[in-house]
Amino acid sequence: xxxxxxxxxxxxxxxxxxxxxxxxxxxxxxxxxxxxxxxxxxxxxxxxxxxxxxxxxxxxxxxxxxxxxxxxxxxxxxxxxxxxxxxxxxxxxxxxxxxxxxxxxxxxxxxxxxxxxxxxxxxxxxxxxxxxxxxxxxxxxxxxxxxxxxxxxxxxxxxxxxxxxxxxxxxxxxxxxxxxxxxxxxxxxxxxxxxxxxxxxxxxxxxxxxxxxxxxxxxxxxxxxxxxxxxxxxxxxxxxxxxxxxxxxxxxxxxxxxxxxxxxxxxxxxxxxxxxxxxxxxxxxxxxxxxxxxxxxxxxxxxxxxxxxxxxxxxxxxxxxxxxxxxxxxxxxxxxx
Amino acid sequence: xxxxxxxxxxxxxxxxxxxxxxxxxxxxxxxxxxxxxxxxxxxxxxxxxxxxxxxxxxxxxxxxxxxxxxxxxxxxxxxxxxxxxxxxxxxxxxxxxxxxxxxxxxxxxxxxxxxxxxxxxxxxxxxxxxxxxxxxxxxxxxxxxxxxxxxxxxxxxxxxxxxxxxxxxxxxxxxxxxxxxxxxxxxxxxxxxxxxxxxxxxxxxxxxxxxxxxxxxxxxxxxxxxxxxxxxxxxxxxxxxxxxxxxxxxxxxxxxxxxxxxxxxxxxxxxxxxxxxxxxxxxxxxxxxxxxxxxxxxxxxxxxxxxxxxxxxxxxxxxxxxxxxxxxxxxxxxxxxxxxxxxxxxxxxxxxxxxxxxxxxxxxxxxxxxxxxxxxxxxxxxxxxxxxxxxxxxxxxxxxxxxxxxxxxxxxxxxxxxxxxxxxxxxxxxxxxxxxxxxxxxxxxxxxxx
Numbered sequence: 001x002x003x004x005x006x007x008x009x010x011x012x013x014x015x016x017x018x019x020x021x022x023x024x025x026x027x028x029x030x031x032x033x034x035x036x037x038x039x040x041x042x043x044x045x046x047x048x049x050x051x052x053x054x055x056x057x058x059x060x061x062x063x064x065x066x067x068x069x070x071x072x073x074x075x076x077x078x079x080x081x082x083x084x085x086x087x088x089x090x091x092x093x094x095x096x097x098x099x100x101x102x103x104x105x106x107x108x109x110x111x112x113x114x115x116x117x118x119x120x121x122x123x124x125x126x127x128x129x130x131x132x133x134x135x136x137x138x139x140x141x142x143x144x145x146x147x148x149x150x151x152x153x154x155x156x157x158x159x160x161x162x163x164x165x166x167x168x169x170x171x172x173x174x175x176x177x178x179x180x181x182x183x184x185x186x187x188x189x190x191x192x193x194x195x196x197x198x199x200x201x202x203x204x205x206x207x208x209x210x211x212x213x214x215x216x217x218x219x220x221x222x223x224x225x226x227x228x229x230x231x232x233x234x235x236x237x238x239x240x241x242x243x244x245x246x247x248x249x250x251x252x253x254x255x256x257x258x259x260x261x262x263x264x265x266x267x268x269x270x271x272x273x274x275x276x277x278x279x280x281x282x283x284x285x286x287x288x289x290x291x292x293x294x295x296x297x298x299x300x301x302x303x304x305x306x307x308x309x310x311x312x313x314x315x316x317x318x319x320x321x322x323x324x325x326x327x328x329x330x331x332x333x334x335x336x337x
Numbered sequence: 338x339x340x341x342x343x344x345x346x347x348x349x350x351x352x353x354x355x356x357x358x359x360x361x362x363x364x365x366x367x368x369x370x371x372x373x374x375x376x377x378x379x380x381x382x383x384x385x386x387x388x389x390x391x392x393x394x395x396x397x398x399x400x401x402x403x404x405x406x407x408x409x410x411x412x413x414x415x416x417x418x419x420x421x422x423x424x425x426x427x428x429x430x431x432x433x434x435x436x437x438x439x440x441x442x443x444x445x446x447x448x449x450x451x452x453x454x455x456x457x458x459x460x461x462x463x464x465x466x467x468x469x470x471x472x473x474x475x476x477x478x479x480x481x482x483x484x485x486x487x488x489x490x491x492x493x494x495x496x497x498x499x500x501x502x503x504x505x506x507x508x509x510x511x512x513x514x515x516x517x518x519x520x521x522x523x524x525x526x527x528x529x530x531x532x533x534x535x536x537x538x539x540x541x542x543x544x545x546x547x548x549x550x551x552x553x554x555x556x557x558x559x560x561x562x563x564x565x566x567x568x569x570x571x572x573x574x575x576x577x578x579x580x581x582x583x584x585x586x587x588x589x590x591x592x593x594x595x596x597x598x599x600x601x602x603x604x605x606x607x608x609x610x611x612x613x614x615x616x617x618x619x620x621x622x623x624x625x626x627x628x629x630x631x632x633x634x635x636x637x638x639x640x641x642x643x644x645x646x647x648x649x650x651x652x653x654x655x656x657x658x659x660x661x662x663x664x665x666x667x668x669x670x671x672x673x674x675x676x677x678x679x680x681x682x683x684x685x686x687x688x689x690x691x692x693x694x695x696x697x698x699x700x701x702x703x704x705x706x707x708x709x710x711x712x713x714x715x716x717x718x719x720x721x722x723x724x725x726x727x728x729x730x731x732x733x734x735x736x737x738x739x740x741x742x743x744x745x746x747x748x749x750x751x752x753x754x755x756x757x758x759x760x761x762x763x764x765x766x767x768x769x770x771x772x773x774x775x776x777x778x779x780x781x782x783x784x785x786x787x
Contacts, residue, residue, distance in 0.1 A: 063753065065448065065475035084777065085760060149620045152555065155634065176619040178767030200619075281562055284619030285767030286760075300445040302756040303471060 051316065058309035065303060076310040080294075086311070087193045088286040089294050093318070095197050096205060096290070097269040103209040104265055105258065108216025113246075115217070116224045126221070130214040137211065141278030144207035148174040148279075175203050178285040198287040204279055211275075212268070216261050223257040224250070259326070266322045271315055291315050399689040400431040401678075402450075403461035404443035409646060413710035417513075420705060421696045428689055433457055451477055456681035458690040463747030464512045464677035466588070469504045470751025472679070479680045480507040481694065490698050493716045497740040498673065501585075501748065510679035511698040512715035514707050517731055518641040518743045519573040519664040519672040522627065522648070525657065527554060527636045535637075535662040539577055539606060542665040546613040549636050557610060558635035560626035561618035567766040568759045569623075569745045570639050571607050577666025578603040581739040588742075588749045591782035600778070604771050611766065618766065631658055639664045641674070641746070645727045646711035655726055663734075671738035674746035675715060750785060757781030 058077070061070040080086045111129055115122055132140070150173050151157030156164050159174065177199050185194025227250060235245050273292035276282060282289035291311055299308030399421070405414045411434070418430050435443035440461070447460055456477075462468045472478050485491050485508050491499065494512070502512060523535050528545075531552055536542035546556035560566035576584045578599050587593050594600055615635065618626070627644045629635035631653040638644070645661070653659055663670065678697050684690045696702040703714035708723050717736045721729050742748030744758060761777035764770075 065451065065471060065477065084764065084773075145620070150617050152615060152617060152634070154553075173616065174620075176617045178619075280619075281564060283561060283564065283763060283767070285764040287767060297756060300448070301441060302753040303448065304753060 054309045054312050054316075057305055058313050060306050060309075062305040062309075063303065063307070067305075072306075076306045077314070080307055080310055080314070082192075084192045085286050085289060085294055086291070087191055089289050089291045091193055091195060092198060092201060092286075092288060093270060093290055095201055096208070096272065097266065099201075099205045100208050100212070100269045101262060101265055103205065104213045104216050105261060107209060107213040108261070109220050109254070111213065111217040112220035112224055115221055126218070129217050132211045133214050135211070137272075137275040138278050140207050140211050141275045144203060144210075145175070145279045148203040150174045150176055175200050175280055175288075176284055178287040180287075200280065200284060200287040204276055204288055207279060208269070208272070208275055212265060216265070219257050219261050220254060223254050227253050263323065263326050267319050270318050270322065291318075396686050396688055397427065398429050398431060398686050399425075399459075399693055400433055400457045400685070401459055401461075401693065402433045402435075402443070402447060402457035404435055404440035405461065406434050406436040410710050413706040416705040416709055417696055417702055420699075420702050421693055424696065425689065425692055451681065454683065456683055456685075458684045458686050459678045459680060459693050461676055462510060462679055464502045464510055464675040465742050465748035466750045467747030467752060467755075468502075468510050468677065468679060470753075472681075473504050473509050477682055478509045479682050479684075480509055481511070481680055481691075482508055484508075484511070484691065484694060484698070488695060488698055490716075493700075493718050495717060495735070495740060498675075498715065501740065501742050502675070502677070510677035511694045512675040512677040513697045513703060514676050514710055514712035515715050515731075515735060516641050516643060516674050516712050516746070517671055517734070518569065518674055518746060519576060519639075519667045519670065520642050520644070521637055521639050521662045521664045522630055522644050523637040523660055523662070524630050524633055524635075525660050527633055528660075535660060536665045537662070537668055539574075539666045543609065545636075550613060555615050555629070555635040556613040556637060557615075558626040558629045558638040559611070559614040559618045560621040560623040561763070561766055562620060562622045562625075564759055564763050565745050566618070566623050566626065566640075567607075567611075568762040569641070570610065571603070571762050572744045573639055573664040573667060573672065574606050574610065575603050576670055576672055576741055577664070578606060581670050581741040584741050585749070588744070588754075588785060591785040594779050594782040600775065601771075604765075604774055607762075607765070608769060608771060611769065641743075642727070642731060643711060649711075661727065661730075669738050670741055671734055672741045672743050673735070674743040674748050676712075754781055754784040757784055 056069070059071055059073060061068045061072045115125060115129075119125065147158045149158045150160050163169065179199050180194045180196040181199055182196055185196035187194050231249055231253075232245050235249050240248070271292055272290055273296070276288055276290055277293055280288040282293045291314065295308050295311040295315065298304050298311060401414075401418075403414060405411050414432070414434075418432070421430065422428070435446050443461075447457075450456060451472075462472065468478070490511070498512070498515075499508075502508065502510065521535060527549075528535065531548055531554075533545050533548060534541075536545045549556040559570060575587065579587065583593075583597075583599075615621070615626075615629075623638075623640050623644070624647055626635070626638050627640060627647055628651070630638050631648055631651060645655070648659055649655070655661075662668075678694055680687075680690055680694060698716075700714075700716060700718060700720070703716055704720050704723050707714050707719075708725070708728065711728070713719070713724070713728055713732045713735055717732075719732060721732060724732060744750055744755060747755065750758070758778065758781045761774050761781055764777065765774035
């Protein structure tokens, strides 16, 4: 379909280009290739090559300093999946991802809608909300760790101290309880960890939302500005309330941007490492541990390279589950145009 | 995303989009690879070629690899360098320190360098199984028995220590210092106010702790943020329950973990100790926990003797503000850990490295290093006048007490075991599930026989 259109619409231009190409036949052919070749080679080696290498290591017996590539099948995968720590990691990743995504999207959207209502000093607020993104996760983690250190009941610190000063009851042990909500968590026969929401994860989720909701705000704000006013005006003329305008006009038009935000935030949350490493170190117990930390410690502290590689592969698969459908969808919608 | 803005699309545009998509794909997958790529040590072949001692004439340098970057330890290292410079003037010392608590970062860098066939001339490593289980078993170290005989170290270092740092009768590193892990530190005023003596036995401890708890004082201050504090407490309690000989057996005969009822007893003791401890330990480092003792908000803490250096740095007077005793039930036992230097195969400046090891093992070197680092020499013949009150006490205990190797600090077991053991106890610290910690400890013990 597209080919026909190309031939029909601009025959003159095509002819001119053909002339140009015949004049510089070789340059035209090898220059583009030459320009992209280094990055293609680099990506083949450093991305796909290393994925392949990691996969090989993950089915080997390599433990300790000396490489040992004896094939052991999926033994390393079985080991990690049966371990208490990795089961806890998977539960935590899911909890973190769900809450982090919902929180960032909701708060980002709210901020964007508020800013879009022609507030005075908009650019000032935009900067304020975007600013946390300029800070490294390591700094965020350290600062929020101070906020959530509970202290002792006699001498509360951080937020608990604030609550005490305000005359409010001191709520929870923040980052030091390993309780799982609801009440001890859901015990499943063949799982070694209780399912549920680890309470110590909440401070981490709050810190992460604080860091990234400015980013979703910026994306939503751009999308809101891209919606033609005529659409909304037309709806208002037809007698729609402001809520109905938002619900039936604005919100559906924000869907593509929401998807992009989910992809960006999703891959951050599935391989989060620095924030949690600095804020809780994965503790207490493994209530906030994630595969990234487990992978790092298995590989570089215990020198269990094969098991470390299998954790990495599992992480890769998790991210792929999120990204690949998106890429396929993008590819399809690009070609359908 | 099809919008009205595309009327006709040329083939060229399609090509362009495909290219853009390709780039997007590849940058997307480099994101994916960020997690996968992290696992890679540099994939170089085993450095067979680099394993023969270099005999080139470039003996004008010496590269020493360590993680001593903090005040005190860095000063001690500089003192060792000074002695080396006097003995071998004209040799340039390359101080390859890698910052990072407990050497985690340094160890990762070291692994990469050794696998890449680019070893430093000598590197810091915890003496005992951390060195043996990781480096000696992998065949990366040169035995240095000759040095031990030649320099007379066999006579001046305790026999138990020598047994615990050798592998199949061979030595691979020179211990330059000794720290003691089984120490109880207490607030003098708090105990005196309640008419209490520092506890000597486990039962003493329960009595003291009950009284303090009844009086509204936190009896025991425990950290947990750096993940080694509770495992550290447990190794001291294991020593109290098992005694030095049987404790050491726990790491040479892994089956003991399953068969010996004293394992359950030790877990029970730990559970009881934790019931006297602060609940917020997951958010505290060992130093935060120690701080509470000199602040007077907690009465006691069990930590290695680097806590002494911390207290002194904070301006607390030994003997006035705080006092010390062996951790409950371990009187007459000395749980040791030691920093040491070894000789990697293929060290580029081998003869300088050997001279360096001689400095490390010498009385002069150890007496220059240890007062600054806040540890005691591995030799039993130091010049005691250069050490302060606590270190003199420790030197005496080291010469007399029964020695036992520390797990958490790399003396008793390899790193794979250390991690699993630490995991088990950190989970226990949060969950207090005795059955679970037992099964995790038994699982961890499998790493010992590998």
